[in-house]
Amino acid sequence: MKTNASPQKVVLITGASSGIGKSIGEYLSKHNFKVYGTSRNPAKIANPPFTMLALDVTKKETITAAVAQIIAKEGKLDVLINNAGVGITGPIEETPDDEIARAFETNYFGPIKVIKAVLPQMRKQNTGLIINITSIAGYMGLPYRGIYSASKGALELTTEAFRMEIKDFNIKMTNVAPGDFATNIAAGRYHAPVLEDSPYKEPYANTLKLMNDDVDAGKDPFIMAKAIHRIIQEKDPRGHYKIGEALQKFSVGLKRILPDKVYEKMLLKHYKL
Numbered sequence: 001m002k003t004n005a006s007p008q009k010v011v012l013i014t015g016a017s018s019g020i021g022k023s024i025g026e027y028l029s030k031h032n033f034k035v036y037g038t039s040r041n042p043a044k045i046a047n048p049p050f051t052m053l054a055l056d057v058t059k060k061e062t063i064t065a066a067v068a069q070i071i072a073k074e075g076k077l078d079v080l081i082n083n084a085g086v087g088i089t090g091p092i093e094e095t096p097d098d099e100i101a102r103a104f105e106t107n108y109f110g111p112i113k114v115i116k117a118v119l120p121q122m123r124k125q126n127t128g129l130i131i132n133i134t135s136i137a138g139y140m141g142l143p144y145r146g147i148y149s150a151s152k153g154a155l156e157l158t159t160e161a162f163r164m165e166i167k168d169f170n171i172k173m174t175n176v177a178p179g180d181f182a183t184n185i186a187a188g189r190y191h192a193p194v195l196e197d198s199p200y201k202e203p204y205a206n207t208l209k210l211m212n213d214d215v216d217a218g219k220d221p222f223i224m225a226k227a228i229h230r231i232i233q234e235k236d237p238r239g240h241y242k243i244g245e246a247l248q249k250f251s252v253g254l255k256r257i258l259p260d261k262v263y264e265k266m267l268l269k270h271y272k273l
Contacts, residue, residue: 008034009232010074012067014057014114015084017045020133020178020221024081025050027225028232036070038084057084057110058102060117067117076125079232080118082111082155083133088148089208090192091200099190100147107151112158115173123169129232130173132159136242138177139252140263143271144200144207152177156240163239174237177252178224179244207271219244 011028015021016037025037029050038055039045045052055066070077088095088103111132122128137145138152156175163173194205227243242249255263 008032009078010034010070010076011036011079011081011232012070012077012114012118013037013081013083014055014111015039016050016052017042017048020224021081021083022049023221023225024083024228027222027229031229033079034074036066038066057114058105060113063114063117067114067121071121077118077121078125078128080114080128080130081133081228082114082131084110085133085152086190088151088190089144089211090147090190091144091198091204092146094195094198094200095147095192099192103147103190104151104154107148108154108158111155115162119166119169119171122171123166126170128169128171129237130162130171131228131231132156132173132175134159134175134177136177136179136244136248136252140255140267143267143273144204145211160239172237174231174239174241176224176228176231176241176243179242179248180219203271203273207273210271 009032011025011033013021013025013035016025016035017039021037025035026049029035035050037048037050037052039052040054040056042048042052042054053066053069054062056062067077084106086103086106088099115130118128118130122130132155134156135148135152137149138154138156140149142149156177159173159175166173191208192204194201194208198204224243227241231237231241242252254266258266
């Protein structure tokens, strides 16, 4: 076992095999951080740009093993970036119960499991930072993305409570909510099929196309990586950050000030419903 802690900051990133997680890992690696990324099947990743470990956020034993491995080798763990997540779309009425449960297991219960695994070491160090990657979609109930919005919104609120509970241990926690970025999330998410006999067929099909177009036209995920780097360097990160198109960030502010029905009409117009 290594007895001396690494002079570099040690970072654990879940869901780091592609997209935002990979971009964050690559960027931090180039800025003098010791990065450990995770995926369910790291052996499938050719020439990873940083160390990859096996971890499935829905399986506690894999989380425990990965965290123990990092601490044994580095002597510390400075930053956790909870990035692993799954997309899910569909009319809520037609979305299978097991897919709803899977989304929450990955997007909500999974991050909490990882947080619980790293807190004892961070408390021992009397320092640490936990960054939960949520979504701007978590600030509002979006049509045909209601389950995704709910899972990310739940993590946002839980983080607010967690921050107050861990403040005495000099451990910081924050949410970073991205808008649309050009990643492969659309390809990997579950979407309820567009059923020929469904009463939601036409509006759901149109909304699904619009969502996919938004992702394809999204920003470079390295913008998220740079933002995460800045947040890590802050002495006292605030509770919420929103990264993405100005209009997407503005929509969150509008929700706070507009009457419910006015905001709902705005969303209906955007999705052409």
